[in-house]
Amino acid sequence: MKRALTIAASLVALASTAPAMAQDVAITNATVATGDGSEPIEGATVIVRGGKVVAAGAGVAVPAGVQVMDGSGAWVTPGLFATVTSLGLWDVGAVSESNDTRAGDSPFSAALDVAPIVNPSSQHILVHRSAGITRAATVTLPSGSIFGGQGAMIDLGADPDAVNRPRAFQIVALGEYGGRLAGGSRAATHALLRNALREAGSYGEDARIPGRSTRGDIRTGDDMPIDPRMTGRDTDRADDVLLTRFDAAALVPVVRGEQPLYVYVERASDIRSTLALTREFPKLDLVLVGASEGWLVASEIAAAGVPVIADGLDDLPQNFEELGSTQSNIGRMVKAGVRVAINAAAMENPRNLNQYAGNLVALTRIPGADGLSWGQAFAAISSVPAAISGMGGKAGVLAPGAMGDLVIWDGDPLEVGSVPVKVFIDGVEQPLDSHQSRLRERYRDLDLSDLPKAYDW
Amino acid sequence: MKTHALFACAAAIALAGCSTTGSGGKTASASSADWTAPVGEDGNAPFPSTYKPYPGRPTALVGATVYDGRGGRIDNGTVLFRDGKVAAIGDAPLSTEGYDIIDGSGKFVTPGVIDIHSHLGDYPTPSVEAHSDGNEATSPMTPEVWAEHSVWPQDPGFTRALANGGVTSLQILPGSANLTGGRSVTLKNVASRTVQGMKFPGAPYGMKMACGENPKRVYGGKGRMPSTRMGNFAVNRQMWLDAQAYDGKKRDLGKETLKGVLDGEILVHNHCYRADEMALVMDMAKEMGYKVTAFHHAVEAYKIGDLLRENDVCSAIWADWYGFKMEAYDGILENAAFLQREGACVVIHSDDANGIQRLNQEAAKAQAAGHRVGIDIPDAEVVGWFTYNAAKAMGIGDMTGSLEPGKMADVVLWNGDPLSVYSRPEKVWVDGALMFDAMDRKRRPVSDFELGQPGEGDVK
Numbered sequence: 001m002k003r004a005l006t007i008a009a010s011l012v013a014l015a016s017t018a019p020a021m022a023q024d025v026a027i028t029n030a031t032v033a034t035g036d037g038s039e040p041i042e043g044a045t046v047i048v049r050g051g052k053v054v055a056a057g058a059g060v061a062v063p064a065g066v067q068v069m070d071g072s073g074a075w076v077t078p079g080l081f082a083t084v085t086s087l088g089l090w091d092v093g094a095v096s097e098s099n100d101t102r103a104g105d106s107p108f109s110a111a112l113d114v115a116p117i118v119n120p121s122s123q124h125i126l127v128h129r130s131a132g133i134t135r136a137a138t139v140t141l142p143s144g145s146i147f148g149g150q151g152a153m154i155d156l157g158a159d160p161d162a163v164n165r166p167r168a169f170q171i172v173a174l175g176e177y178g179g180r181l182a183g184g185s186r187a188a189t190h191a192l193l194r195n196a197l198r199e200a201g202s203y204g205e206d207a208r209i210p211g212r213s214t215r216g217d218i219r220t221g222d223d224m225p226i227d228p229r230m231t232g233r234d235t236d237r238a239d240d241v242l243l244t245r246f247d248a249a250a251l252v253p254v255v256r257g258e259q260p261l262y263v264y265v266e267r268a269s270d271i272r273s274t275l276a277l278t279r280e281f282p283k284l285d286l287v288l289v290g291a292s293e294g295w296l297v298a299s300e301i302a303a304a305g306v307p308v309i310a311d312g313l314d315d316l317p318q319n320f321e322e323l324g325s326t327q328s329n330i331g332r333m334v335k336a337g338v339r340v341a342i343n344a345a346a347m348e349n350p351r352n353l354n355q356y357a358g359n360l361v362a363l364t365r366i367p368g369a370d371g372l373s374w375g376q377a378f379a380a381i382s383s384v385p386a387a388i389s390g391m392g393g394k395a396g397v398l399a400p401g402a403m404g405d406l407v408i409w410d411g412d413p414l415e416v417g418s419v420p421v422k423v424f425i426d427g428v429e430q431p432l433d434s435h436q437s438r439l440r441e442r443y444r445d446l447d448l449s450d451l452p453k454a455y456d457w
Numbered sequence: 458m459k460t461h462a463l464f465a466c467a468a469a470i471a472l473a474g475c476s477t478t479g480s481g482g483k484t485a486s487a488s489s490a491d492w493t494a495p496v497g498e499d500g501n502a503p504f505p506s507t508y509k510p511y512p513g514r515p516t517a518l519v520g521a522t523v524y525d526g527r528g529g530r531i532d533n534g535t536v537l538f539r540d541g542k543v544a545a546i547g548d549a550p551l552s553t554e555g556y557d558i559i560d561g562s563g564k565f566v567t568p569g570v571i572d573i574h575s576h577l578g579d580y581p582t583p584s585v586e587a588h589s590d591g592n593e594a595t596s597p598m599t600p601e602v603w604a605e606h607s608v609w610p611q612d613p614g615f616t617r618a619l620a621n622g623g624v625t626s627l628q629i630l631p632g633s634a635n636l637t638g639g640r641s642v643t644l645k646n647v648a649s650r651t652v653q654g655m656k657f658p659g660a661p662y663g664m665k666m667a668c669g670e671n672p673k674r675v676y677g678g679k680g681r682m683p684s685t686r687m688g689n690f691a692v693n694r695q696m697w698l699d700a701q702a703y704d705g706k707k708r709d710l711g712k713e714t715l716k717g718v719l720d721g722e723i724l725v726h727n728h729c730y731r732a733d734e735m736a737l738v739m740d741m742a743k744e745m746g747y748k749v750t751a752f753h754h755a756v757e758a759y760k761i762g763d764l765l766r767e768n769d770v771c772s773a774i775w776a777d778w779y780g781f782k783m784e785a786y787d788g789i790l791e792n793a794a795f796l797q798r799e800g801a802c803v804v805i806h807s808d809d810a811n812g813i814q815r816l817n818q819e820a821a822k823a824q825a826a827g828h829r830v831g832i833d834i835p836d837a838e839v840v841g842w843f844t845y846n847a848a849k850a851m852g853i854g855d856m857t858g859s860l861e862p863g864k865m866a867d868v869v870l871w872n873g874d875p876l877s878v879y880s881r882p883e884k885v886w887v888d889g890a891l892m893f894d895a896m897d898r899k900r901r902p903v904s905d906f907e908l909g910q911p912g913e914g915d916v917k
Contacts, residue, residue: 094670094782124780268911296911315617315917316582316810317907323583324911327621348778348812355818358878365872366881366895369916410829416818416878417825436779436789443795444830446763453760 022051022427026062027408030071034398035078035382039375046076048404051427056398069408077378077413079134079405079425080353081385081396082344083309084171084262084289087138088118088125088154088162104143110196110254111246112140112149115166120159124349126434129156131351132413132420134405135164135386135395136344142173142264146181146189147196150250151262153389155405157425168390169287170254173264174274176321186270192242197281199243200251257283260390262309264289267321268296275304287388289343291333292318292325295370298336307339307388311346312356330360330380331370341385353381358414377414404428504605506656508645510888515539517553518870521561526568526844526859530837536566538866541889546860559884565875567840568859569625569646569867569887571847572618572813573726573773574753574806578629578644578652579604581612582810583906592632593639597676597683598696600664601710602639604629608652611904614810617917619646620893620901621814623869623882626657626858628851630753631665633728634675636683636693638665640714641726643851647887648902661852663750664718666693667728668738669784686734690741697745724750724852726773730784732760739768751850753806756788762799771802771850775812776819776826793820793842794827797834804850805842816843821876836876865889 025048032044034056045060046053056076062068091098100117118138119125128136139151148171154162173181174189182188243251253259261284263274271291278284288294288308294301301308310333314325330340342357344350357380363371372380379396386396395403404427411418423430442456516538523534525546535551537544545551579591590607593599608629618624624646631638641663644655668689677684683692700715717723725742729735729752742749751771752758756779758765758772765772772792779788793803805820807813817840824839841859848858857865866889873880885893894900903914 092780092783092786127779293911313811313814315621315814317613317910319583319585323907324915326912326915326917328916349780351777355815355822355878359815359818362879362881363916365879366916368898414878416821416876417828419825419829435787439787439789440791440830443759443789443791446760446799 022404023424023429024049024066025069025424025427026066027069027071027074027076027406028062030074030076030408032056032398033075033077033375033378033413035379035396036399037375037379037383039373040075044076046398046406048406048424048427051404053398053402053404053406054400071408074421075409075411075413075418076398077132077407077409078382078396078398078402079407079423080132080381081135081341081383081389081391082128082133082350082353082381083137083341083385083389084151084343084345085136085138085350086141086345087128087136087156087350088120088122089114089138089140090124091122101141102143103140103149106144107244108149109142109145109247110147110149110170110250111244113152113167113250114138114140114149115152115163118152118154118162120157120162123435125156125162127436128349128351129158129423129425129430130420130432130434130437132407132409132423133350133353134407134423134425135389135391136350137168137385137389139169139171139262142171142178142181144181146173146178146192147171147247147251148173150259153391155425156430157428158431159428165390167253167259169260169262170251171262171264171289175265175267175270175290176319177264190273193277194280196243196248196251197255197284199248201255201281203248203252255281255283257285260285260287262287262289266290266292266319266325268293268324270321271297272300275300275306278304290346292322292329294338295326295329295332296324298333298338301333302337307341307384308333309341309343309385309388312342313359314346327359327363328370331363331372334372334376335370339384339388340380341388342380354414354418355416357381358416361414374414504603504653504656506658507651507653508647508649508656508658510541511647511890511892513539513541513866513886513889513891515544515556516886516889517556517558518561518566518868519553519558520549521564521566521870522874523566523860524568524837524840524875525861526841527861528835528838528841530835534566536860536868538868538886538889541866543860543862543864543866543868545862559870561870563873564883565871565873565880566860567623567869567871567875568844569857569869569885570623570816570843571851571858572622572624572627572807572816572843573751573804573847573851574808575618575627575629575813576632576808577614577618577627577810577813578608578610578612579631580810581609582614592634594632594634594675597635597672597681597692598637599631599635599639599711600637600696600714602631603642604631604640604665605642605652605656607631608642608644608655610649610652610655611906613904613907614813615646615648616902616904617810618813619885620895620917621881622816623871623875623885624813624816625867625869625885625887626848626851626853627813628663628726630663630726633665633667633671635665636667636672636689637696637715638667640723641665643853645887647890647892648904657853659853659856662714662717662723663726663851664714664723665726665728668734669728669730670782671728690737694741694745697741697747701745718747719745721748724850726751726753728753730754730756730782732757735770736761736764739764739770750852751802751804754785754808756785756792758801759789759792759795760787762796762801765796766799766801769802771804771846772796773804773806773847773850775808776805776822790823790826791830791832793823794830794832794834797827797838798832802846802850803842804846806847817875817880818878819843821878824876836874839876
């Protein structure tokens with residue numbers, strides 16, 4: 001065993017002998033989509049220096065000393081931003097011991113924190129990196145309680161530091177699914193949610209647990225520190241509580257509006273009830289997830305200024321809370337002024353984000369349907385999800401000062417079949433290989449004349 | 458991994474008012490006589506199809522790019538159909554006299570899309586427990602059940618498959634909990650009050666089988682055989698031995714189905730992911746004297762394209778599903794292209810009420826993956842993956858699946874290249890009757906379930 005560990009350690013050392021460095025690079029003559037909702041620009045240039053975007057657009061001069069790549073025939077975009085996902089939390093969906101997306105048997109719920117468990121070597125991170133997704137929100141799913149836990153913002157880079165922002169948001173399920181988790185009724189979700197938020201709101205005072213939020217001291221916008229009360233030892237709390245001390249502490253930043261609350265909700269009336277929560281808890285920073293009937297209440301969502309991570313192509317009455325679902329949902333919400341990202345969880349794999357965005361463009365040609373322009377559709381998988389994730393202007397856009405996340409595509413990135421030929425994260429060119437690419441190479445032919453396939457690697 | 462399930466118009470066919478069947482009423486039952494289904498004691502096949510094509514106009518689609526479904530492509534082509542049948546297909550000079558002319562400039566024409574693997578109707582939406590009718594998961598062998606007895610014709614999924622996917626025919630299969638799941642049914646995607654009203658006239662029955670994880674998990678979990686892959690095979694082989702001994706003297710629903718398979722009248726559709734397991738199944742079929750028509754899901758088919766070609770077995774596959782279960786771990790985008798390289802039969806399937814709306818896009822993804830590894834498959838052949846190849850593997854390839862004179866006029870007019878994400882069905886005909894028209898908001902089906910609900914008749 002010891003020997004095996006030594007070998008493993010030397011392999012790690014071997015793998016890291018070529019340290020990944022941010023490159024200064026310019027791509028010229030490419031079709032460039034900046035991700036900000038504008039239409040693609042032909043014959044444009046993108047420059048990345050020191051891991052950041054310096055310039056993107058037409059008529060940009062390349063500074064001396066920057067390596068130039070000819071992008072003729074290629075498209076250049078910011079890396080795609082996938083929200084909401086479970087990337088890095090599982091290996092095989094149905095192999096439960098490899099799957100950390102649910103903790104239904106845990107006594108904890110809101111306190112669950114994915115930051116320590118994200119696996120940057122997960123095949124799904126590798127596969128999705130090679131599909132042009134450079135950053136993602138990842139989180140456990142509500143399963144033992146309506147609270148799913150605290151999600152993290154991650155990058156998909158080939159390095160050990162996947163987590164960019166731990167505890168970036170809390171997630172809660174309302175509607176049908178939340179109702180089942182809460183005890184069998186939507187009424188139970190609302191009672192549980194209100195009780196939890198009130199407990200969190202008075203946490204510390206009533207329970208006389210020392211400590212206070214450090215958010216007043218550290219407001220970089222880049223970090224979500226652990227509330228110090230989660231490290232306290234005093235467990236003496238009032239009797240009438242339903243949350244563990246950890247769970248209540250985890251909800252403190254939610255009730256204070258310091259940590260966004262992602263709410264899974266589909267039905268129009270449930271969306272209204274969710275928006276109404278801010279009357280009781282005015283600081284809540286809400287994000288709707290799912291929202292299949294959002295188009296029916298689009299003006300109210302817009303007026304509330306609440307962004308939506310919406311299921312992109314749902315058009316079936318999957319259950320009674322999605323009777324009004326339509327592929328035009330996103331188009332109609334955007335038309336009403338809602339900020340909408342395409343939900344990466346509402347598809348077979350997040351790598352279908354660009355296909356889903358392309359489908360929304362197709363809708364613009366169907367009478368009676370509402371779709372998105374190409375620029376809007378691309379923004380719904382880049383700058384908009386990045387902004388919802390607290391990384392507005394930094395991720396999902398090619399703008400001066402933004403992270404150097406670049407994808408060079410072999411064609412229109414919203415077209416089925418287009419794939420990245422190069423991916424950069426923070427200016428570092430990324431490997432695009434994975435278990436899948438290795439299988440592809442092995443089975444390029446079925447020639448067994450010399451040796452079994454097992455020797456072909 | 459899709460987590461979505463957790464959280465995740467118009468009048469019923471304007472044609473319903475037309476009582477006359479008209480000249481378009483000729484059914485496609487001619488070839489039904491070619492096939493003898495196991496019959497009831499009265500000598501008749503039970504639950505016979507009552508499907509009749511709706512009236513259609515003699516129609517000429519002119520100026521479009523036409524893919525015939527069998528690898529043929531005609532630029533600036535003309536497709537003529539009347540009386541429910543394709544009359545002619547050719548280039549521009551074809552005479553269109555007597556036909557309503559539809560300008561197809563800039564548009565594309567394909568045969569109706571066919572999904573070989575659907576659970577619409579037997580796992581309908583809303584997907585509530587009361588609707589969960591796809592797996593008779595009480596015994597690992599249920600050849601006696603027939604999927605048609607679970608199909609709810611009001612499943613709104615049929616309407617989406619038609620309007621957004623251009624799907625004109627589909628095979629509804631039992632689920633994969635059982636080693637032998639029962640008979641499938643092939644339907645015309647035309648709304649009806651009854652499943653008999655949707656049954657594809659003359660289509661052979663299929664029988665669903667499943668290998669691998671699902672049966673052993675479902676029954677092992679109940680403390681029953683099979684709980685292992687070797688158990689799967691043992692149970693299956695004994696079933697075939699028992700079926701071979703069936704003398705037909707006393708009616709036995711399960712044995713009648715199995716006998717139909719052994720006689721080559723019922724086609725085996727076998728859910729199977731792993732290459733090694735597919736190879737074992739093909740040998741079991743040889744041992745027991747039946748044929749596997751298609752392996753469904755087949756994510757590892759690319760590892761044995763040669764074997765599949767030699768055994769003449771189709772692979773019905775997704776473009777990019779992988780990783781959701783252990784036996785799907787080795788899924789790769791190049792699966793279809795590597796099969797094509799070996800000359801094996803490729804069918805793109807959905808197994809999904811959403812995916813069935815985009816089979817054309819899935820095929821395009823698989824095509825592009827092939828192109829990147831130097832396997833260039835012409836668009837016209839790729840269209841065959843979701844039209845003719847599916848029809849052939851369902852035993853209806855002589856009736857539909859391609860645009861050839863005399864075949865059913867199951868036709869899609871796309872508003873652009875069907876292998877592009879930006880294209881949608883503009884018009885869909887089934888047996889020459891216009892069943893969907895994106896340009897006419899009333900020419901779309903709305904199921905009973907959706908009447909009076911939010912979004913009734915919406916574009917969806």
